[in-house]
Amino acid sequence: MTEQDPGPTGGADRLDRHPAIDYGLDAKGEQWFLKALQAATPGLTFLLQRFQRGWLRTDLLAGLAVAAYLVPQVMAYSAIVGVPPVAGLWTALAAMLVYAVMGGSRVLSVGPESTIALLTGLAIAPMAGGDPGKLATLAAALSLIIGFWCLVGRVLRLGVVADLLSQPLLVGYLAGAAVLMVVGQLGKVTGTTVQGESLVDQMVSFTRGLNGTHLATLWVALGTLALILLIHFLLPKWPAALIGVAAATVAYGVFDWGRLGVKAVGAVPDGIPVPSIPVLSVGELKALLVVGLGVAVMAYSDNMLIARGFPAPALPGERPSERDVDPQSELVALGGVHVAVGLIGGFPVSSSGSRTALAIASGARTQVYSLAAAAVVVVVLLVAGPILQWMPQAALGAVVLYAATKLVQVSQFRRLWGFRRREFALALVTLFGTVFYGILAGVGIAIALSLLEMGIRLARPHDAVLGRVPGLAGMHDVTDYPGAQTLPGLIIYRFEAPLFFANVGELRRRVQLVIDRETEAYPDAPPRWFLLNVEANTEVDITAADGLRELQGDLAAQGVLLGLVRLKRDLYEPLRRAGVVDLIGEDMCFPTLPVAEEAFVEWARTHPRVVG
Template sequence: MFLSRWLPGLANLLHYRREWFHADLQAGLSVAAIQIPIAIAYAQIVGLPPQYGLYACVLPMMVYALIGSSRQLMVGPDAATCAMIAGAVAPLALGEPHRIAELSVIVTLLVGVMLIAAGVARAGFIASFFSRPILIGYLNGIGLSLIAGQLSKVVGFKIEGDGFILSLINFFQRLGEIHWVTLLIGLAALGLLIWLPRRYPRLPAALTVVALFMLLVGLFGLDRFGVAILGPVPAGIPQLAWPHSNLAEMKSLLRDALGIATVSFCSAMLTARSFAARHGYAINANHEFVALGVSNLAAGVSQGFAISGADSRTAVNDMVGGKSQLVGIIAALVIALILLFFTAPMAWIPQAALGAVLLMAGWGLIDIKSLGHIRRLSRFEFWLCLLTTVAVLSLGVLPGIVFAVTLAILRLLYSIYQPTDAVLGWLPGTEGQVDIRKHKDARTVPGLVVYRFDDAILFFNADYFKMRLLEAVQSQDQPKAVLFDAEAVTSIDVSGIAALREVRDTLAAQGINFSIARARGTFLRMLVRSGMAREMEDKLLFGSVRAGIRAYRVWRNRSRSAKVAGEG
């Protein structure tokens, strides 16, 4: 029970089936083949030497394989989180490589602690605040930023300028400085990265391209012609260490770590849930917080940087047919062997080939197709998606995301502030009630206004509810009673209760009875706590609209009888 709850990966491996091994071995080798060149390239986004990208793979992949609940998810360096790390550490490191490495580790450890704390606090619901349009807009912004930042590797000159727009301006101003051999390598690598997956989908395109151009540079000595190469890569697995820092740096990095933790978790959850649904099992978001947090701690202490769910490597694992978390362990061991014995040839990898890999990674983050789909469904969410992209490019990653989420929450509050409502009637041949404003031939009960409010009644929309209900009553001819259909009112607060009382008293002053139908959940509990349920008594609280209408008709017939008797 303990293992299945806290170490589901280990529990799965303890019940491992021998027939899975061949598929897991093939998937592990395939994932490692994809992970190695991508990790080397992503380390350069952060500003670190290539070996640090591999460090961020070995221990985290093993840890997640034991703790994670997803049988398909592969963790590792991610373009979005790497871009955020670079933005967090660059202002403090001032271009010093050893400081970039130390600060990256600190950020990673902070991210790990925050993720674990969020999991313990059962904060898995946070993923719901990142709607799909916001995530698409965010990834589009990250993709464009990544492309702009990696153009220099392909054209052979360093692009100056802070931010997306200034980088592009500087790029176009300096086109005359292009190093043509570097550009040729970059374009050839890009072409192969596009063609190989279409022609040979099972071939690790990134590894193949990097290995091919590494061989060409080594054989023909292209570095003598000004082609930038990766340079020596130290051999050996990372040493476990704890970074040195001070309180001022920690405070500065806390905000960025929070943003990286949030984005890392949401990205990983999207990937994990997608593949879990495909294979018929569920993912526990709170446990994934902890699993991803511990994996980030493992990345930090092994001199790596923050990691997330790697969608491309997860897709490769699934495509090849990986059956269990053993795939991650096999991939990690392969990468460790590369670090120990095969780092020397990496020195000849041309920067242009790595730049091409990163350009493809950036392009892979951009989702134009979904933009069109979102536009057809919702104009607001389409513009929210575009604004998120613009905000990420202009304000930065974390401020851009905060801006987008704030805008979405304001939109939600506005929709709650002015929700839809209706005066209900009945249409022959139609089951249930309809809005008489949309169906002019709908029938109503003479003298009775059946009103529905389609959301919670809270402090910011209580006055709006009161205004709309009274307007609905005034629009009807000689109303005698109001039946409030409260089925859609999921919640009500103190201000809402006060508004209900004011509505009841205002109607009573006009000789109009007020009753409620289908009160349930929090709304009903608040009616009971406030004493309003006792004040209204059972004859004014009904379990259904029909029961309320029957009671109204009985009351109306009695009133008529009493009136006739009085006149007699």
């Protein structure tokens, strides 16, 4: 088109052009720092640009409701890690404040979570040697290391890790974590000493020490648990855990349970800790780097699954995509949270589905509810120390047992059984792997099984021979339609998976099976063309390309021509570079199924089959 050519808009009715604008596609100029800051702080950006004053009341009320549920919960989770209960409050405070600024979800409740707490406790306990101070240092250091791995994951764009845990594996993993949580609290709720690192060792130790059960401690735990469950079922909107623990604390002081030997939390530090960097030996650092990677994967997976499972309520005029949580940005947010938590002496966190659901049910629209809950935590830290020291440890153990009951999703096991037995079996394998090999190994088993299952599906995908169905447009799987028809001498076959090293051998076996069946069924009209419908074959590696060359040789030895149908450019180019296109011929590559059928009919007319 020349400068004088008015182009497609020329003439009397042409549209006048207007100046082009800057669409922001080229990130240059002096605003790059501002753009990077906004990308790293989506929560703060939303609050500054879009928060409406009318939301403040419901967000504040939701924050109070979440805080009432959160305070006893996070203190109980501290016991799982093995650190003082006040560390749970420090951790929750830092996590809520930082995520409100850096997080992409408007309603996600980030902070201490049972499975991550258990994973942390099991990972650092052998390194601490029973020293509470060492446990606190290791927990804080592990938080910093998780923050490091999250930021590394963002640089490498590893947000896809969240998709490696399929639903069956998560169901089994959470159930296994619940078993470990219960076993981990047996000593606290019975007043006995339970030793051992494995589940079997701990159960043996618990059984041997049953005769030494402290009955007063056991009754406190059972009574607190019974009260929590009763409130949960009768008044589900009430903060059952807070009421149960508060009642146990009041009863401890009124009835002087300390005189009976019931252990309490004891002195609780006042105020908020000063940020500091935990000191580790080189050996401890190396060990925590490995452990931290596994915990980071699980914490991030939990975060993304709960963020997707509890989307924020829609706002007026908001596009659905604006409610989506960016997996890559969440890596930065989770990394920032863990850095803050580690600096104030906390322990690794994730997100809580129960607290998030409570926030939504209470009307929360933005992370202002988390800021309100954080303010309540500050008040508790500043003025509630003398009250918290009378809190029975057995009551906190009861809160952990209550949390464990929520992790065992019996309905999900039933659903998997009814849907597909194989997925039910995967859930059971993950459950037992987590229980008997530990929660960190359970994470590895879950991811390995996810990858194995995906590999099996890709290596043994669904396939189909396509034919015409009278009265129905298009071509369809002949297995689905008993009245389907095919052209004599022509087989159109679809292999529904990317082609790669693990399934090209299966492709060749399936193709030969189809050829043999067709020849057996129609000996007077055996196959002459075999057209591979590659619309589902979006990828190919060099092994698969070589396998197609070998397939062409097998078919040629039987007098059958190989062709490709629905060949896209993304697949055509690697097949051309591998020599597959030249081998089968450009004339045997067809853009559509009707074109391929017409080409075969014309070819068959000019190439009659020689009999004899």
